[in-house]
Amino acid sequence: MKTVISSWLLFRLLFQPTAVFVELSDTRPEPHSVFFRYLVWLAVLPPLFAYIGASNFGWRLGAAAPLFVPPDDLIIVSIVYFFMLLFGFVSTAVVAQWMASTYGARHSLGIHFAMVTIIAAPLVVGSVMHLFPHVFLNLLVLIPTLMWSMYLLYKGLPIVLRISPERGMLMASALIGYVLVAAVSLLGLTVALWGRGIGPSIGV
């Protein structure tokens, strides 16, 4: 069984998702190798795009003038975004591994790291829209991307973790529950930080 996953998998995912998942199911990657070879680099992209976009164009929320955040604050916000994404990736993989015993799925942490990375990859590609941080345009791009990721989750999870499609459906739904909670936590944390004076200048 292979212990290294090929970088091509991420690209082939766009054209042959099933074949990618079948190949992944035959590998047993090491968690640290997935983390340092792929995860960190993928997680750095959205904050980088967001930083470049916000410093050049400002946050465009639809109102007359774009909102410019002070550069120092923007760096802090981008770094927090990076660590939150890393936390999101890693915690989702760990939660998936924790759920695995309930659903009789593969238990290796490395395969869960790889699965979460592959499934989230389209969202990272979609985050290129952060280069022009118009919130509505970002939503327009990221919603279909999110749906593609959810499709990949339902489709790929049972193949990669070698369980029946029905069990896969249950586990994928449970994971979606976790991811939704993580997403709304990120929103909550973000606005709480704004209230503490980190980020845009708001009258709280």
Add this chain to the structure above:
Amino acid sequence: MVAATDPFVKEFYHDRVVTALVMFSVIWIVLGMSVGVYVAAELVWPTLDFGQQWLSFGRLRTLHTNAVIFGFAVSALMGTAFYSVQRTSHVPLFAPKLAWFCAIGWQLCILLGGLSLLAGWNAAKEYAELEWPFDIAITVLWVCFGIVFFGTIARRRIKPIYVSNWFYGGLIIVIAMVHTVNSLAIPVSLSKSYSIFAGAQDAVVQWWYGHNAVGFLLTGGFLGMMYYFLPKQANRPIWSYRLSIVAFWAFTYSYIWAGPHHLHYSSIPDWVQSLAVVMSLILLAPSWATMVNGIMTVSGASQKLKTDPALKFIVLSLAFYGLATFEGPMLAIKSVNVVSHYTDWTIAHVHSGALGWNALITFGTFYFLVPRLVGAQLYSIRLANIHFWLALAGTMLYVLAMWGAGVSQGLLWLSLDEIGELSFSFKDIMASMPPYYALRLVAGLIFLSGAVLMTFNLYMTIKGRRTVQVQPPAVTSHRV
């Protein structure tokens, strides 16, 4: 047709009233959601009211909320409560004629109440807009609901009262209490009354009502539905019965305090707001205990998913239940609420619960229940599967659109310029919202089209059939 036989007992469960309530509920969901879609369109194209008062946003929005909460949700809860209390008590309904009075009376009350809202009658209390004649009718009908439900439990033939009945019972008692107190008013004419409470007290009473309507009707009542229908569909007992009982009491105790979190930074006492925050945070524990109980119950029943489309809906509803019950306490925290309040984030939160939890679990329950009520197979499993994906897509799109709109609004309302003045006017901010509202309209249409598919599917399942007569099983031990 007789589904079970006991030659010594010539009694049958009263299920025709259940079939009627399920059908009423389905009609209300299509009607209520259609009105919701229409008001969503009005927010994109305001001229859709055609200058007619009865078509204005203010009147139609209240019709939407009343039709889905009191028409769809309460009819579904009444129907499933009548169905499950008979089966968990092993006796037919107590006072079946009263049950029919309750079922038909409720539909009339909501129908006429809806028309009164269109006519401009409005008590000016959110989710309690119906005027005093309807408040009295609701109270009478609700007491009848309680008599039928608790009368059936009192006549039960097995000693334990199953946990679903605790939740349904909690629904009946608490809604009776909060509705009666919040609706206390002095009528000045047939169409107008004034609350006996004033100022800050009025606000506290209103949100004590409003939050517990969400808590005990849209959460507790539907947990009753889950605790009966999920194990039935999964064909397994609840993962931890003890946990379900502990969660019930913890839920009941902590929910009742949480209402004032709707009134942060207002003129109500600060300690009342803080208490509501603490209780809202505590509430997460029993809410998630129930979610874990549901997920673990269904986790071993994956084989059922091959043949039963209904179970999928319930599985997904638990994910959204987890989201909504986490998001609620989070939004109750004052430092989050300061940005989220008065924005569409609240609308996102409400609909992640209403569409993702209430509607999905009810769809799953109806797909399970209706074929059994009429003794037939579901007309089309394929249509039900399509409905599942439409419901998921509609809910996700709705929630994401409103999260985007809400966080943008929160940030823009509070943005300050270099001299400390507000950067944007309310009008400018609202003028930038139509793209989000258009996205929400699409989401609503997707979700509604799924509901229409279900209506067709259930209609074809029921068409030309009568409700099956089922006898209670013979119980020889544990008789009360």
